[in-house]
Amino acid sequence: MQLSDQERDELRDSARKFLDNEVSSERVRALLDDADGLDRTAWSAIVELGWAAILVPEEHGGMGATWAEMSIILHEVGRRVAPLPLLSSAVLGVEALVGCTSDALRAEWLPAIASGERILTVAAQGPTGSVVPSELGAVLSGATGSLRLNGSARFVPDAHIADAIVVAARDANNAVTYVIVERGAPGVTVQVEPTVDQTRRLANVTFADVTIADAALLVEPGNGAALHTRVAAAGAVAVCIDAVGAAEQMLFMASRYAVERQQFGRPIGSFQAVKHHCANMLIAVEASRASVAFAINALDDPSADVAEGAAVAKSFAGPACAEACQLAVQVHGGIGFTWEHDSHLYLKRAKLDEGLFGSTSWHRRRLGQVVLSR
Amino acid sequence: MIEELQALEPFREEVRQWCATHIPKNWRTEQLGADHHQFATFHRWWGSQLREGGYFAPHWPTEWGGGGFSLLQQVVLGEEFARADAPRNGLYQVALFNAGPSILHAGTEEQKAKFLPGILNGTVWCQGFSEPNAGSDLAGLQTRAIRDGDHSVVTGQKVWTSLAMEAEYCILLVRTDPDAPKRKGITYLLMDMKSPGIEVRTIRQATGQSEFCETFLDEVRVPVENRLGAENDGWNVTQSTLASERGASLIELAERLRRNGTLGLAEATKGWKNNDGVAQADDPAVQEILGARYAESMALRQLLNTMVTNVIRRGGVGPEASVVKVFYSELLQRVMRDAVDIGGLQTQLDQPPLMSAGWESGAWLYDYINAFGWTIGGGTSEIMRNIIGERVLGLPRDPEPKGA
CATH class of the missing domain: 1.20.140.10 (Butyryl-CoA Dehydrogenase, subunit A, domain 3)
Incomplete structure (x- = not known):
């Protein structure tokens, strides 16, 4: 579903009004030193407004809208330097799932992201912040049925509050696979690394021989x-x-x-x-x-x-x-x-x-x- | 806008076909080093080709013999002409994009009937706005016109009158009321360049070429029926006609900069080596520069798309035209500056001019110097920034100097 120009203008106006009222400078400042750095009150309201559902297809409970609509919201969020998990969950998480080959994962996660019931993030950058496959720090090894994840991903947005993390992992040949791990799964450690920008939280996520079930694969191994x-x-x-x-x-x-x-x-x-x-x-x-x-x-x-x-x-x-x-x-x-x-x-x-x-x-x-x- | 553009695909194909069969394949080599006369001859011929094709005055209404093209059709035309590397329609720029639209907008029916058919048939016009003491402060112009019966008698000096030596007519701004505030005492005249009392001297530009002139006016008599708009209302006539016609022609310029400037530089880079003997194309620093300029070219293109969309939706161009002008001219200058660095000393060797190519002749150092024509001409980048600051952002005007 694409909105008309007029509907987009209305979306922009209502987003601006909401953020001006609910995510004021005082609110942003109050959360600068907060451990989670998430405005949960605003987030609940935002989920109600459907902002987490914009890119989610309609068959999974989303708006099925486009980047033209998503960009309006992201722009307004930037205007208020708002601490909200939109980049992690509504953009990266949704894009990873929409583009994956697993119907089961889509059905499990997309409605939950759209409704705000769960937060997902994607670990797409390696230890130097690079997205180049050879520079990814998460390494997938073993054969299907006995896959293991080791190493680390860094600068992962909102990993500390996410229910699960989609990880961009490489194999020995630098072929990329996307896998999903629960934040609390054995072997997964999430450590927030405070950034100079206190309106967001990035984490170093390490993997110590984490078991990856076949059901956790977003793509065939090496096909990501x-x-x-x-x-x-x-x-x-x-x-x-x-x-x-x-x-x-x-x-x-x-x-x-x-x-x-x-x-x-x-x-x-x-x-x-x-x-x-x-x-x-x-x-x-x-x-x-x-x-x-x-x-x-x-x-x-x-x-x-x-x-x-x-x-x-x-x-x-x-x-x-x-x-x-x-x-x-x-x-x-x-x-x-x-x-x-x-x-x-x-x-x-x-x-x-x-x-x-x-x-x-x-x-x-x-x-x-x-x-x-x- | 994407849907509307898709609907124009048949039109685009038509233009592309025309370009394929009408643009001389070797015009760049044949026009290299052309002198002024050869340049004018070539452009008169090219103008006649465009006329036959129906592309000479695409932006004019059909009732006055123009193409009556929609703005989007003009966009397509500009894109395709840039893609096909057509020669620029340089000789007729003032006539088609300035004199003509101004007459259409502010002229009487008699003036339209008198001048517009001539423009379509290839009358060359020049622009007599700037003066030695009225550049950025254009409204401070001093060329006087004194009424004598049914004539204005004009005395003064104009400068940067492009191609005045070829022009048959001149759009001229003169001071008619020296006591009024400076913008209120200006009148807009259409002057026959064959009138007695006009002396044209070419200016040799920094590039060594002479496209511009100084024009000396000594009691030149201009009939009152050739006054455009009301007496003392000339400033408003110039302001109301400039912006919208420029939108589509700027898209052509932006596409030429992207293709022949940025991508042309990338193509040339493949043949160059750095001082270590390494191919410039393999040098990460060079790759970074090319990427930066390409991104800027794409931003410019999208900026123009937005401007065109706004014209269609809101029916007019606002001060965002100033943003486009600054961004285009400074990007042009950056691309040419970088080409001179990446190309090395060989880009500094003298070579014959290629005037018909506009600002992307491939003679990189000359193109770099020529780019001042855009950062200074038509309102300097500094004046444009004042306009942006004052008219878009609402910042206070500079205090008027005492005595102004």
Whole structure:
């Protein structure tokens, strides 16, 4: 089900209103030092609103909508730097299941994710944060019937509150398999590694000879390359959308501040040096939105190259949005460097968005190789 | 927009077929080093080809002999012309995208009947807006027009009048009320370039070429019936006609930058080596640069798609055109700058100009220098940033200097 343009505008408006009211700056700040870092009250309401069900097909109790709709929500969530498990469960978890070959797993998990009854996450990055198969740290060994998982995955979003974790594992030949493990399963250890961005929680997940039943396979062993590409691309695009939302809000805050703040007897926004910072932020936000739109279209188009779309978004929007947030701190001057001002929350959020699912330089290099291979 | 574009597939195929049979295969080699006369001759011929094909004035209404193409059809046309590497329709840019739309918008029926058929038949127009002391501060222009019966008598100096030496007519901004606030005392005239008192001198640009001129006006008499819009309302006439016509032509420019600029650079890179003797294509730093520029090209393309969608939905272009202008011009400059670095010293060897290729001639250092035509021309990037800051973000205007 795709929404009309008007319905999308309504979704955006209602999401904005909800988040402005329910996930205020005070609420976000109250959770910065919380162990779970999850706004459970807001999350229950969000599940009621159906945001966890957007990408879930209708036959599994979801909305069966597209990335065009999902992106609206992710953008608004970024605008409020909200601590919510949407990236983990509603994006990565759902994409992994929708693209898997196991009807049983889909039937078991998708309705539970859509209803918010359970939270799923995906461990798609290795110890260095890379999504390249050879750099994955989770290693699957043995034959079907006696598969074992060892090693680790890192920077796994919301693993500490997830009911289960889908793991991108490699074998000795670097072929990728996706398997699902319960968070409490014997041999699985989840350790949150606090990040500078306190609005999210990433975990190091280790596997000590974890038994993998055949029923826990999302794909035939070694056949997960296409699924991994899709999930990694979805993650990359999702964090770029989040960054555009964060940068847009910072642009709004900085321009408003430039109108209000007076120095030398006039608003600082009347000085060209400041005005041009603000203009550069707007250019960055609009061009980022455009590059991300290209990637979103690719995710909704079965014939498109999602990896290329994600690389375009990560190559441009990742750094551009982080820089827009940087400029916003600069425009705010001294107040922007204080803990009490929200600027740093946005800058840190955008920097983590820029780093997740492949660095800027890696994506650019990969994109360059694609262009050179034509 | 995707569905609407799909419906245009037959039209796209038609344009593609036309391009395949009408664009001279070897125009790049034949036009290399063309002098001004050869350039103009070639463009007059190319213009006649476009006219026969029905692609000369695609954006004009059919009642005035234009193609009456929808904006999306123009998008398709721009994409296909860029894909086929058609020569740019350079000689007629001012006539088709500036003079014509302004006359259509603000002209009387008599003016439309007098000038529009000529433009369609290949009348060349130039633009007399900028002056030596009125560049970014265009509204500060000083060329005076004094009324003498049924004529305006114009005296002053214009600069950057592109292709004035070829032009038969000039769209001219003059000051008619020196006592009014500066934007309120400007009038828009349509001036016959054969009028007595006009002297045109070419300007040699930083690239060494001469596409632009200085135009000296000494008591040039322009009949009152050639005034466009009301007396002292010239500023509004220019402001109301610029944006929407540019949308589709910018898509063609963006596609040319993506194909001949970014992808063209990737293609050229395959033949280059770095100072260690390693193929540049294998150098991770080079790959990273190419990826960055490609991502920016795609962002630009999508930015334009959004602009076109907004035009269709809301019926007009807003200040987002300034965002596109800054982003396009600075990306053009970056791509050419990077090409000079990746290509090494060989890109600095002198080579004959290829004017018909626009901004992607393949002479990378010249293309880099030529990119200033976009970062400075049509409103500098700094002025564009002021517009974005003030009109989009609502920041306070710069205080007017004392005495202005």
